[in-house]
Structure formats: structure tokens, C-alpha cells
Amino acid sequence: MLQIAGVHVATPVAAALAAALSIAIYHIAQVVYLLFFHPLAKYPGPKFAAISDSIEALIVKQLWWVWELSSGRLPFTIVDLHKKHGDVVRIRPNELSFATAEAFQDIHGHVSQGKPRFLKTEFYDNDDPTPRITGARDPEVHSRQRKSLSHAFSAKSLREQEEIVQKYINGFLQQLAKLGKNGQKALNMAETFNWLTFDVIGDLSFGEPFGGVEKGETHIWIKVILDSVLNAQTIFLRRKSSFYNFILPFLLPEGANKKLKIHRTFSREKSQKRIQLGDTGRADFFSHMLQRATMSEAEMMSQTASLIIAGSETTATSLSGTTFFLLKNPDCMAKLQSEVRGAFTCVDEITGDSTAGLPYLHGVIEESLRLFPPVPFSMPRYSPGAMVDGYYMPKGTEVSVSALNMPRDERYWHDGDSFRPERWIGEGFNDHKKASQPFSAGARACLGINLAYLEMRLVLAKMVWLYDWELAVPRDGWVRDCKMSILWKKPDLWVKYQPRADA
Numbered sequence: 480m481l482q483i484a485g486v487h488v489a490t491p492v493a494a495a496l497a498a499a500l501s502i503a504i505y506h507i508a509q510v511v512y513l514l515f516f517h518p519l520a521k522y523p524g525p526k527f528a529a530i531s532d533s534i535e536a537l538i539v540k541q542l543w544w545v546w547e548l549s550s551g552r553l554p555f556t557i558v559d560l561h562k563k564h565g566d567v568v569r570i571r572p573n574e575l576s577f578a579t580a581e582a583f584q585d586i587h588g589h590v591s592q593g594k595p596r597f598l599k600t601e602f603y604d605n606d607d608p609t610p611r612i613t614g615a616r617d618p619e620v621h622s623r624q625r626k627s628l629s630h631a632f633s634a635k636s637l638r639e640q641e642e643i644v645q646k647y648i649n650g651f652l653q654q655l656a657k658l659g660k661n662g663q664k665a666l667n668m669a670e671t672f673n674w675l676t677f678d679v680i681g682d683l684s685f686g687e688p689f690g691g692v693e694k695g696e697t698h699i700w701i702k703v704i705l706d707s708v709l710n711a712q713t714i715f716l717r718r719k720s721s722f723y724n725f726i727l728p729f730l731l732p733e734g735a736n737k738k739l740k741i742h743r744t745f746s747r748e749k750s751q752k753r754i755q756l757g758d759t760g761r762a763d764f765f766s767h768m769l770q771r772a773t774m775s776e777a778e779m780m781s782q783t784a785s786l787i788i789a790g791s792e793t794t795a796t797s798l799s800g801t802t803f804f805l806l807k808n809p810d811c812m813a814k815l816q817s818e819v820r821g822a823f824t825c826v827d828e829i830t831g832d833s834t835a836g837l838p839y840l841h842g843v844i845e846e847s848l849r850l851f852p853p854v855p856f857s858m859p860r861y862s863p864g865a866m867v868d869g870y871y872m873p874k875g876t877e878v879s880v881s882a883l884n885m886p887r888d889e890r891y892w893h894d895g896d897s898f899r900p901e902r903w904i905g906e907g908f909n910d911h912k913k914a915s916q917p918f919s920a921g922a923r924a925c926l927g928i929n930l931a932y933l934e935m936r937l938v939l940a941k942m943v944w945l946y947d948w949e950l951a952v953p954r955d956g957w958v959r960d961c962k963m964s965i966l967w968k969k970p971d972l973w974v975k976y977q978p979r980a981d982a
């Protein structure tokens with residue numbers, strides 16, 4: 480201590496030491512609190528996940544989680560954590576992951592009137608100030624948007640949309656033959672299905688496709704979208720701490736931020752063009768939004784940026800997964816061929832209605848969605864102060880259900896890791912089928928579920944009716960090699976399509 484005019488004054492070094500000591504004591508106290516006294520302290524999980532909020536000095540909030548998220552391995556890590564620690568695991572200081580169908584029902588199932596709901600967390604925020612259906616966290620805004628959009632997904636609209644879907648599927652089938660040189664050349668189906676699904680959604684959103692099917696190539700916009708989705712979902716982290724503005728560019732795909740802006744600009748321009756056309760009477764998304772007139776122009780434009788991602792990559796991913804499972808299970812492929820080829824005398828007989836009654840095709844689609852759910856993240860929600868799987872979750876606790884545990888859990892599924900489409904036919908193996916929820920449930924369940932099933936039924940039935948399929952590059956563990964970039968980033972899947980000899 481220095482003495483000036485009889486007063487004790489701290490030297491800069493002593494002051495710095497005192498400050499450092501206080502910070503250290505504060506953080507040690509935080510760690511002790513998070514590990515032993517926090518309301519979630521009794522739940523197991525990696526210790527680093529539990530305390531990562533406390534390393535304030537480095538501003539490294541939630542580092543464990545960010546690392547896992549950006550590595551693309553988070554869904555698999557969570558599977559391993561549940562195997563190690565049981566049905567409830569603490570994966571962030573304030574988030575618990577659950578693994579059971581009961582927890583899924585508690586969090587996502589319909590709630591009775593007047594009961595508080597589990598609402599989406601900041602995980603769904605992005606840097607667009609206009610809320611959109613997939614991310615809107617305010618229940619009133621969401622409900623208004625959903626009401627307006629739901630007409631575009633009604634049974635009546637779907638009937639009218641089938642013509643559009645069929646048009647792109649037929650073009651797609653021709654491209655398979657042309658680019659695949661009638662079975663001589665392999666196509667990478669992890670990419671190729673995107674041509675079809677993005678064209679369908681492009682047409683239903685803006686009245687014009689991306690041109691993937693016609694040109695037989697992936698539109699630059701699609702590449703941009705796929706690279707930018709992970710970035711979109713990390714924006715809430717950037718808001719929480721400026722540290723992430725520094726670190727995330729190293730963890731995300733190159734130029735992801737720029738690509739996100741390109742996606743926004745593209746969809747805004749296309750939407751503006753579409754809005755100018757007004758209600759065209761077509762059963763597309765804009766006609767319905769314009770007819771209801773409950774959304775501002777900005778809100779309508781914002782919806783399309785979301786619908787394009789929600790409605791295309793998911794369906795394409797499911798089709799790639801189904802392709803992989805069928806090719807790895809030739810007996811299942813033979814049963815599907817026999818059902819589809821026996822049901823139709825020509826490919827034009829394959830329609831939404833005529834495929835709706837094909838049990839094996841239905842089983843194949845459900846089984847693929849079970850083993851490889853196209854939405855791999857675990858859809859976090861805030862507890863309103865309610866029970867989850869028998870545990871009371873204080874208000875504000877983040878809760879989520881692992882996307883990959885429940886659909887393979889042997890407590891719910893007989894031979895859960897195997898591809899067995901017959902489990903979906905009749906009683907099947909008496910599995911607990913609610914443990915597969917690829918489209919989620921309740922108020923935030925997928926709005927496009929019927930469109931997705933229609934597309935999948937039609938394209939799979941037609942591909943099976945027309946072609947014999949062959950895995951051109953043998954591969955195992957295709958699912959395990961996928962990485963999560965909010966949606967799945969899939970490894971190549973090279974397939975040859977030989978026109979059926981007996982057709």
C-alpha cells in the first residue's frame with residue numbers, strides 16, 4: 480500500500496490483483512452454484528456443459544454446446560449422453576434433454592384450453608425482424624400466421640397442387656434416365672432429390688421453379704440456402720455475447736453470413752414479383768395468403784424464406800434416406816417392387832389417391848422417417864412451469880427431446896435399429912408408434928405433412944415402377960456419417976437407375 484497525505488492508496492498492481500481475485504472468487508462461486516445448488520444440479524450430464532455459463536471472464540457462454548453444434552455431431556453426442564446417463568441429461572446450464580415418448584408428449588403434445596404452453600426458445604430467432612411461421616415465438620403471432628397459411632395445406636389445396644407436383648416428378652424421372660444414361664451413370668441422390676423438392680416448393684411459393692429439374696443441376700440459390708441455415712440458427716448466440724461474433728466465423732461454413740443475406744434478398748425479390756401478380760387462383764401459398772389478407776406484405780415475404788427451407792430439404796433428405804435403406808435391404812426393395820409393379824399397369828396410373836392404399840409403400844416411408852428423421856435438432860422449448868416425464872421443470876427451464884433416441888429405443892421398438900417396413904402394417908410388432916414423431920406434434924407440428932407424404936409416395940412409387948436401382952458406390956453407415964447443419968448435411972449417395980427390363 481502507498482501512503483499519500485496519510486491516506487492508504489492501492490498500487491495499480493495491488494488493485495489489479497484484488498480485481499482478479501474477486502473475479503476468480505465470483506467464478507468459483509458460480510461453478511459451485513451451477514454444479515451443486517442450481518435447480519438442475521441433480522440431473523446428470525457433462526460437467527463442462529453444466530458450468531460453461533460460468534466462465535464469464537472468457538465470455539465463452541455455452542462453449543461446449545456451440546462446439547458440438549458447429550461440429551455437426553450434436554444429435555449423436557446427445558444419443559451417447561442418454562445411453563450413458565439415462566433419460567434426462569443436462570446439456571446446457573439451463574437445458575435438459577429428455578429421451579422418452581412421454582417427455583415428447585408433455586412438451587409438444589396438444590395442451591388443454593387455458594393451460595400454459597411450452598414455447599419455442601431463442602434458438603429459433605434469426606436476424607430477420609419479421610416473425611415467420613417456423614420461428615415465431617409469440618403464440619398469437621404464430622396462430623395468426625398459421626391460420627392464414629393453413630388453407631394452402633388443406634385437403635382441397637393438396638388435390639389442386641398434385642398437378643404441379645406430378646409435373647416436376649415426371650420431369651425428374653426423365654432426367655434420371657437422361658443424365659443417368661439409362662443406368663450406365665450413377666447420380667448422387669443426396670443432391671439430386673433437391674432439384675425436385677426445391678422446384679415444387681419454388682413453384683408453390685413464387686409461381687416459378689428453381690429450374691433444377693429442367694437443367695439437371697443444383698441452382699446456386701439452393702447451395703446458398705444449404706450453407707446458410709446453420710448460420711441462421713446461431714444468430715441468437717451472437718446476440719447473447721459478442722464473443723461469438725469473433726469465434727463463429729471460424730466454426731461456420733465459409734461465407735455463411737453473406738449467403739444468408741443472399742437467400743433473404745432472393746426470396747424478397749421473388750416474393751415481390753409474386754405479390755404483384757395478386758391472387759392468381761392457383762392453389763399456391765401466396766394466393767391463400769393474399770386471399771386471407773391477415774398478413775402484411777413484409778410478413779408474407781418473410782414466410783417464403785422459411786417455407787422454402789422447411790418444405791424442400793426435409794423431403795429431399797427423407798427421399799435420400801429411403802433410397803439408402805431400400806438399397807441396403809434388398810428383400811424390402813423386392814417387396815416394394817412387387818407391391819408397386821403389381822398395382823399399376825402403367826406409370827400414369829400412379830397418383831396421390833392410387834398410392835394412398837399401398838401398405839408396404841406406407842411402411843417404407845414411415846420406417847425411413849423413423850430411422851432417419853429429417854429434422855435432427857431437438858426442438859427446444861421453455862417450460863411454463865410444468866411436469867415433464869414425471870419431473871417438475873421450473874418456469875424458464877429449457878427442455879428438449881433428443882431427435883434420435885426415442886425412434887430407435889428398444890423399449891418402444893422391436894429390433895429398433897433395423898429397417899422393417901412391415902412394423903407399420905396392421906399391428907406390426909406392437910411397437911409404441913408414437914415414439915416416432917418426424918413431423919413433431921401439437922400446435923407447432925409440421926404444416927406441410929400431407930404435401931410431404933404426397934410427394935414422397937408419388938416419386939418413390941414412380942421410381943420403383945420405372946427403374947431397377949443399384950447402389951453404385953457401396954457404403955455402410957451413411958446415416959452415421961451425416962452431420963447436422965440444422966438440417967442434415969448428407970454424404971454422397973451414388974445410385975444407378977436402370978429402366979426395368981420387363982416394363
Ligand code: HEM
Pocket residue numbers: 612613614625680786787789790791793794797852853854858917918919922923924925926927928930931
Ligand atoms: C419429410 C418432410 C418433412 C418433415 C420430416 C418435416 C418436419 C417438420 C418438423 C419436425 C417441424 C417442427 C419443427 C420445430 O418445431 O422446430 C416442421 C414444421 C414445419 N414444416 Fe415441416 N417437414 C417436412 C416437410 C414440410 C413441407 C413439404 C412443408 C411445406 C412447405 C413444411 C412446412 C412446415 C412448416 C410451415 C412448419 C412450421 C409449423 C409451425 O410452427 O406452425 N414441412 N416440419
